[in-house]
Amino acid sequence: MLRQYELVDRVLDYDPEADEALLNRAYVFSMHAHGSQKRASGDPYFSHPIEVAGILTDLHLDDETIATAILHDTIEDTVATPEEIARLFGPAVARLVDGVTKLSKIEAQTETARAAENLRKFLLAMSDDIRVLLVKLADRLHNMRTLHHIAKPEKRRRIARETMDIYAPLAERIGMYEFMKEMQTLAFQQIEPEAYESISRRLEQLKIGGGDKIAMIASGLTLLLTRAGVDAQVEGREKHPYSIWRKMAERHISFEQLSDVMAFRAIVPTVEDCYRAMGLIHRRWPMVPGRFKDYISTPKRNGYRSLHTSVIHAGNARIEIQIRTPEMHAEAEFGVAAHWAYKDKVKAGNQTSWIRDLVEILDTAASPEELLEHTRMAMYQDRIFAFTPKGELIQLPKGATPVDFAYGVHTDLGDQAVGAKINGRVVPLKTIIENGDQVQILRSKGQTPQPNWLNFAITGKALASIRRHLRHTERDEQLKLGRKLLDDIVHRLPAQIGADALAHALQRLKLPDEPALLIAIARRTLSDAQVMESLMPGAAGGDVGHALAPQKSAISIRGLTAGVAYDLAQCCHPVPGDRIVGLRRPDAGIEVHVITCAVLSELAERAESETDWVDVSWGETEGAVARISIEVRNEPGALGVIATVIGAHKANIINLRLDNRDTGFHTNTIDVEVHDLPQLMRLMAGLRAADAVNAVERV
Incomplete structure (x- = not known):
């Protein structure tokens, strides 16, 4: 001490x-x-x-x-x-x-x-x-x-x-x-x-077996640069065990197959010397394609600057080399803290814009799990670089889309995005941005974040902003719907209710306030009969638990008597021909899901003890409703083409909803009535063949 x-x-x-x-x-x-x-x-x-x-x-x-x-x-x-x-x-x-x-x-x-x-x-x-x-x-x-x-x-x-x-x-x-x-x-x-012990042991064996290989390579690099007049301080080391383990996991290779376990660093006086040293090294040894990175001309978001390359050294050993100036090295080792040594506290403060993004996420996260998820996304992802039309650099995680880019520029731009141009070409908002792309966001003040953006946005800031808007929108819509339904329920009561009736009803239903009641009514977690009974006991005229139970249909169930009540799950919309399974919960009928439904995977992970799996099969049926998502070009007659193709395949449109609209494309969700799975597959193939259709997926 x-x-x-x-x-x-x-x-x-x-x-x-x-x-x-x-x-x-x-x-x-x-x-x-x-x-x-x-x-x-x-x-x-x-x-x-x-x-x-x-x-x-x-x-x-x-x-x-x-x-x-x-x-x-x-x-x-x-x-x-x-x-x-x-x-x-x-x-x-x-x-x-x-x-x-x-x-x-x-x-x-x-x-x-x-x-x-x-x-x-x-x-x-x-x-x-x-x-x-x-x-x-x-x-x-x-x-x-x-x-x-x-x-x-x-x-x-x-x-x-x-x-x-x-x-x-x-x-x-x-x-x-x-x-x-x-x-x-x-x-x-x-x-x-x-894993730590295994990798550490192998690194020790590598040292013993190869002699002082790192010192020899470092000496050779120093000699190469000094002979050319570049004053360089070169040092080498093995990569630390966690870095090696992560590369083995990402590439699915063994330690023996990992060739770049050695890294070298050359410290040179000036930026010009950095590029000169890089040229000398590439002339002496072949470069590994795709491994050269210039973080001097394009620094990382945390201010890191250096040149990185990997070369095939003598004996087919692949080594990584970093080249930087002393100031870059101090910043690379100690980051923001290095600016106190240089008396440059202002620069240190300017490098923390990402913290403001994290603080913005704090205001939008709905749960602890969501906060941790979005924060880790914002902190711990590989980055790419994209540019605004004015040349401003925006850093994004790999796999980011124009929606992520828009929110990376400003939250308002993300909220109002209706389309995008990448390198001058109009593309759907779900297009993945490549390193170096120029991205222009097309906006409209009338636009709001769309639910389907959650399927392809990947940054914590974008996901948090979209979810916040959807939560507020959904709540407002549920309150309006709940109010309308409650007024209708009150109108159907046999007599006018008193001023305290609503307060007593909330107590009976164990709800905290009127908005909670309206949301419960809108979500149908409370039936009309239950609300009537809570407002005016006896008004429902019977067993409120079953007063408005939905009518069920029947299918064949192996091992059970035919005629068991069931619902076709709304999450996966099974149709005859799909492999299906039944799900039975307490006080509910059987819910039929496609065997690959994501909801089933979630339930399996939770291992719900009160949930029974029921082996079911299709009986005689006149058809079912399937849900498909169609991305069509924004041009006159596109919806007419879709309707014509669906009619030609003897299918019937039950419902159509516009989910997303941007400059070049519309995304529609359509419920179609079909006889069976083969008919649905033929229909989707026919839609994909239409020139006006960009993509078709089953929801």
């Missing part, structure tokens, strides 16, 4: 103007506050905040941040109060300490909810001052270094998983790759101990 004078001397070495008295006060206060508290390792608890502060001195952070690190656990774990911290150390340090303080008193019902609430408050705090994140990452890094002292394996794995899912991606997003790599390695050791 660092002594008081050692810690202060470290700070004064890189910042002679630091407030020495502030650091001394913080050290003494924290030591007295934590007193005799012990960590799981048996060390004094006070050693932890001092080691966190020591980690941050390596980043050359300012005195307020170092004081915050020393004090970061005092409010949570001691009797110290925020007011006391503000009085003794100033409002800036108090605000930072409050932002970093762990939120242990949060009461939530599930681990997911607790993690989401911690993440929510943490993101809000760090959006105000990025130093909150720097202290928190150093805190988590030291906790991971001492994680092996915790006795319970399940607790170690939980902390490691949280580190892998949240803190390592956060470190990566602000460019602190050394923090990220060490946290990933320590977490991987707990989550996949056998």
